Amino acid sequence: MNNSEDTQVPDEPTVKQQKESASFRDKVATVDKEGKRIWVFPTKPKGKLYNARTWLSVVYLIVLFGLPFVKVNGHPFFLINILQRKFILFGQIFWPQDFFIFGLGMVLFIVFIALFTAVFGRVFCGWACPQTIFLEMVFRKIEYAIEGDAAKQRMLKNGPWNREKIVKKFSKWIIFWALSFIIANTFLSYIIGVDELKKIVTDDVSNHVGGLIAISIFTSVFFFVFAWLREQVCTVICPYGRMQGVLLDRNTIVVAYDHVRGEKRAKFRKNEERTAGDCIDCGQCVRVCPTGIDIRNGTQLECTNCTACIDVCNSMMTAVGLEPNLIRYASEANISDKKPTRFTARMKAYTFVMLALLSVEVYLLASRTEVGISILRTPGQLFQEQPDNQLSNLYNYKFLNKTYRDKVLLLKPVNFHGSIKLVGETELKVPKESYASGTMFVYVNKSDIKTRKTPLKIAVYDGDKKIKVITTSFLGPFGGGK
Numbered sequence: 001m002n003n004s005e006d007t008q009v010p011d012e013p014t015v016k017q018q019k020e021s022a023s024f025r026d027k028v029a030t031v032d033k034e035g036k037r038i039w040v041f042p043t044k045p046k047g048k049l050y051n052a053r054t055w056l057s058v059v060y061l062i063v064l065f066g067l068p069f070v071k072v073n074g075h076p077f078f079l080i081n082i083l084q085r086k087f088i089l090f091g092q093i094f095w096p097q098d099f100f101i102f103g104l105g106m107v108l109f110i111v112f113i114a115l116f117t118a119v120f121g122r123v124f125c126g127w128a129c130p131q132t133i134f135l136e137m138v139f140r141k142i143e144y145a146i147e148g149d150a151a152k153q154r155m156l157k158n159g160p161w162n163r164e165k166i167v168k169k170f171s172k173w174i175i176f177w178a179l180s181f182i183i184a185n186t187f188l189s190y191i192i193g194v195d196e197l198k199k200i201v202t203d204d205v206s207n208h209v210g211g212l213i214a215i216s217i218f219t220s221v222f223f224f225v226f227a228w229l230r231e232q233v234c235t236v237i238c239p240y241g242r243m244q245g246v247l248l249d250r251n252t253i254v255v256a257y258d259h260v261r262g263e264k265r266a267k268f269r270k271n272e273e274r275t276a277g278d279c280i281d282c283g284q285c286v287r288v289c290p291t292g293i294d295i296r297n298g299t300q301l302e303c304t305n306c307t308a309c310i311d312v313c314n315s316m317m318t319a320v321g322l323e324p325n326l327i328r329y330a331s332e333a334n335i336s337d338k339k340p341t342r343f344t345a346r347m348k349a350y351t352f353v354m355l356a357l358l359s360v361e362v363y364l365l366a367s368r369t370e371v372g373i374s375i376l377r378t379p380g381q382l383f384q385e386q387p388d389n390q391l392s393n394l395y396n397y398k399f400l401n402k403t404y405r406d407k408v409l410l411l412k413p414v415n416f417h418g419s420i421k422l423v424g425e426t427e428l429k430v431p432k433e434s435y436a437s438g439t440m441f442v443y444v445n446k447s448d449i450k451t452r453k454t455p456l457k458i459a460v461y462d463g464d465k466k467i468k469v470i471t472t473s474f475l476g477p478f479g480g481g482k
Contacts, residue, residue: 047311
């Protein structure tokens with residue numbers, strides 16, 4: 001009778017081995033068993049993808065820091081003034097009345113993120129997220145320049161507080177603080193505008209104590225994030241990292257280790273015929289990872305798709321004469337099943353919803369007028385008998401000028417015979433970036449009033465250009481105006 005050892009498949013992992021191999025999923029890579037922070041000292045990356053990310057980051061930072069200074073006809077090209085509820089996007093001014101456009105835009109953005117993540121994984125985090133751009137392409141580069149590569153940084157951290165450590169640490173922190181201050185002011189310029197920021201900077205500090213305190217707090221937050229919190233933002237705080245567990249599937253393209261080709265791992269020995277997998281178990285992919293994970297364990301929460309492991313693995317494969325791209329952009333289906341990337345039903349559904357929302361958003365933007373218009377009959381007021389066989393109603397109006405120039409508007413009847421007269425005004429002037437409100441009488445011939453409530457159409461003109469036709473109601477006597 002055969003025992004259990006005789007019947008076991010030789011290369012099949014036991015349940016215990018499977019649990020041990022997946023134990024990495026039970027904890028975050030940067031936290032030990034006692035819950036203490038494991039500080040990550042990633043090796044300085046280099047390679048084609050890292051160079052591409054560097055150039056993309058340069059463009060990204062130029063746009064980020066330069067955009068507040070770009071103006072169109074003397075006005076900001078981009079402004080998110082939450083305090084005054086004024087928003088300028090690509091030179092076009094938006095007000096709270098246009099919030100439904102922003103709301104739909106946010107829904108569209110979320111759907112796009114879902115679709116993008118379902119197809120390409122967390123590539124946004126590694127290539128375009130401000131947190132990654134600033135940390136990896138600005139602050140980390142400064143740290144490498146001052147403290148050296150990973151080994152030197154580790155020695156410096158564990159070493160005594162001698163003259164060298166004090167000089168390097170405080171030099172780095174002072175530069176980090178200065179950069180955090182610049183970043184905080186840049187973000188403030190997106191809210192209040194660069195001109196207002198210049199006034200605050202050049203004005204007496206005593207006039208802006210509250211602003212100084214606020215900018216100091218934001219500077220401290222940025223400094224704390226980039227000097228200490230670092231990858232914890234991506235692995236613990238950022239909700240997007242948690243979302244990807246729901247959005248990814250076997251057809252999602254991620255930074256992946258080709259376990260079919262790489263296993264079983266074995267050290268490389270020169271002049272020896274290799275019978276193991278292509279992974280030489282050098283550990284370089286782990287050392288270069290800014291979140292401290294082992295990509296060979298598969299897709300993980302902490303992976304930001306920064307591609308540092310791809311570059312270093314390719315360099316090692318080239319050095320030992322093996323084929324590159326052991327770690328590459330691929331899906332689980334690509335690797336395990338040797339299947340090409342497939343546009344799944346879920347991706348098609350996301351795409352359909354996104355295109356539908358995009359169509360609505362484009363329509364709303366195209367049909368958006370330069371003037372917000374509201375004409376409502378004054379509540380509680382009845383009709384008035386007027387000379388020449390006419391009736392009148394009192395209306396409240398409000399016109400919002402969304403442009404950078406003053407406007408003089410005209411109101412004309414469309415579907416009735418009568419006239420429109422402003423109360424206390426000779427003409428309807430609407431200042432730029434502001435609004436005009438008041439009351440007006442609408443006079444209608446009795447013969448046009450057929451019911452208790454008669455719909456009226458009033459055309460609004462900007463010079464000779466008809467902006468919009470407003471429909472309102474006219475309150476008449478019971479049985480009409482006969």
